[in-house]
Amino acid sequence: MAIDQTIPRLGCGRSIDEAWAAIKEPPTAHENGCVQCRTARASLANLAEATRRLRDNDAEDTSLQPHHVVKDAVMNLARAEVRRGNLLPVYRGDQGGIAMSEQAIISVIWFGADALPGVRARRCRVHPVPDIADGPRPAGTADISVNLRIAVASGTDIPGTAELLRQRIISVITAHVGLNAGTINITVEDFYDV
Amino acid sequence: MDEREPVVLTRPEDLDEATVVARAQDGNLEAFEYLVEAYQGRLFRLAFRMLHDRGDAEDVVQDTLVACWRKLPLLKNVQAFSGWLYQMAINRCLDSLRRRSSQAEVVQESATLQATAGSSTGPGAGGDPAREAEISCEMDGLATALLSLPPEQRACWLLREIHERSYAEIAATLKVSEQTVRGRLARARAQLAEKMSQWQ
Numbered sequence: 561m562a563i564d565q566t567i568p569r570l571g572c573g574r575s576i577d578e579a580w581a582a583i584k585e586p587p588t589a590h591e592n593g594c595v596q597c598r599t600a601r602a603s604l605a606n607l608a609e610a611t612r613r614l615r616d617n618d619a620e621d622t623s624l625q626p627h628h629v630v631k632d633a634v635m636n637l638a639r640a641e642v643r644r645g646n647l648l649p650v651y652r653g654d655q656g657g658i659a660m661s662e663q664a665i666i667s668v669i670w671f672g673a674d675a676l677p678g679v680r681a682r683r684c685r686v687h688p689v690p691d692i693a694d695g696p697r698p699a700g701t702a703d704i705s706v707n708l709r710i711a712v713a714s715g716t717d718i719p720g721t722a723e724l725l726r727q728r729i730i731s732v733i734t735a736h737v738g739l740n741a742g743t744i745n746i747t748v749e750d751f752y753d754v
Numbered sequence: 755m756d757e758r759e760p761v762v763l764t765r766p767e768d769l770d771e772a773t774v775v776a777r778a779q780d781g782n783l784e785a786f787e788y789l790v791e792a793y794q795g796r797l798f799r800l801a802f803r804m805l806h807d808r809g810d811a812e813d814v815v816q817d818t819l820v821a822c823w824r825k826l827p828l829l830k831n832v833q834a835f836s837g838w839l840y841q842m843a844i845n846r847c848l849d850s851l852r853r854r855s856s857q858a859e860v861v862q863e864s865a866t867l868q869a870t871a872g873s874s875t876g877p878g879a880g881g882d883p884a885r886e887a888e889i890s891c892e893m894d895g896l897a898t899a900l901l902s903l904p905p906e907q908r909a910c911w912l913l914r915e916i917h918e919r920s921y922a923e924i925a926a927t928l929k930v931s932e933q934t935v936r937g938r939l940a941r942a943r944a945q946l947a948e949k950m951s952q953w954q
Contacts (some may be wrong), residue, residue: 607946638783683779
C-alpha cells in the first residue's frame with residue numbers, strides 16, 4: 561500500500577499538526593485573524609477534550625475487561641505447556657538416580673537472591689558440569705554451573721554484592737538441592753530503579 | 755538464616771516489571787500470571803476500540819497472551835515487553851479486520867455501544883444529569899467516528915491518544931517510520947475533528 565506522507569493542511573497553509581500542537585497555547589495573531597485557524601482550533605480543542613474523556617472513561621470502565629474465562633484459558637494452556645528446562649542428574653547410586661528440573665533449581669537460586677537487598681535475580685541457566693568419574697557417586701558430589709543475570713539498585717556496591725550473592729547461591733543449592741555449585745557467573749544487566 | 759526454610763519467591767508485585775518478565779521467560783507461572791492480569795485489560799480496551807466487538811476483542815486478547823507465553827523465551831529485551839505485546843495484539847486486530855472486510859462492515863449505531871452502557875459517569879459532569887448525558891453522547895460520538903478511520907490510522911490514534919505510547923514506540927509497533935506515524939495521526943485527528951464538529 562502506498563502511504564501518503566502528506567499532513568493535512570488548512571486553507572491558510574498551516575498544517576493540522578501545527579494547529580494541534582498549539583491548541584493549549586493562547587491563539588497567535590495569525591490564529592486570531594484567520595477564520596480557518598479559528599475553526600480548526602475550536603474543533604481540535606473539542607476533539608482533545610472528547611479524547612481525554614474517552615481515555616479516562618475507558619481506563620475506569622469495569623465493563624471494558626475481558627471475561628475471566630480468557631485468563632483461565634491462557635493460564636491453563638501455560639500450565640499445560642509449562643517449561644521445566646533441562647533435567648539435571650542430581651544423584652546416581654546403584655539402585656538408580658535422581659534428576660531435578662532446571663526450573664526447580666532456578667527457583668531455589670532466585671529464592672537465595674531475593675533475600676539480598678538491592679538485588680533482583682532475572683534469567684538463569686544451570687548446567688551440569690561434565691562428570692570426570694565414570695562410576696557411581698554419592699549424593700552431593702555432582703557439580704553444576706550457574707549463569708545468572710541480575711539487576712541491582714543504583715548505588716549498589718557491585719563487587720561486594722556479587723560475592724555475597726555467590727555465597728548465598730552456593731549455600732541454598734547445597735541445602736536445598738544437595739549439589740555443589742561449581743562456577744557461578746553473575747551478569748549485572750540493569751539498574752532496576754533508574 | 756535457616757537454609758532449609760521453604761522456597762518462597764518475592765511476589766511479582768514487589769518486583770520491577772523487567773524482572774517479572776525475565777522470570778516468566780524462565781517458566782515461572784506466577785510471574786506470567788501477574789503479567790496476564792496487568793495487561794489483559796489494556797489489550798482488551800485496545801482490541802475493543804479497534805474491532806468494536808467484545809467477542810472478537812476477547813479472541814485477540816487470548817491469542818495474544820497465548821502467543822506471549824509461547825514466544826516469551828525469545829524476547830531479547832525485557833524492556834520492550836509492553837511494545838511487543840501491543841504489536842502482537844494490533845497485528846491480530848488488523849488480521850481480524852481483514853477477515854471481516856470481505857463482508858460489508860456495518861457500523862453499529864452508538865446506542866448499541868456496550869462500552870459505555872450504564873457505566874460512564876462523565877468526569878467533571880458534577881452530578882448534572884443533562885451534562886452527563888451530553889458527555890456520554892460525546893464519547894459515543896468519538897468512539898463511533900473512530901470506526902470510520904482506516905484501521906492503520908485507528909491503530910495509530912489509539913496507541914497515541916488512549917494508550918499514550920511514544921511516536922518511537924508506535925513506529926516500532928506498527929513497523930513504519932515515525933514520519934508515517936505523524937502523518938497518520940494528523941489525518942486521523944483532522945477526520946475525527948471534522949466528524950465531531952458535524953454533531954455539534
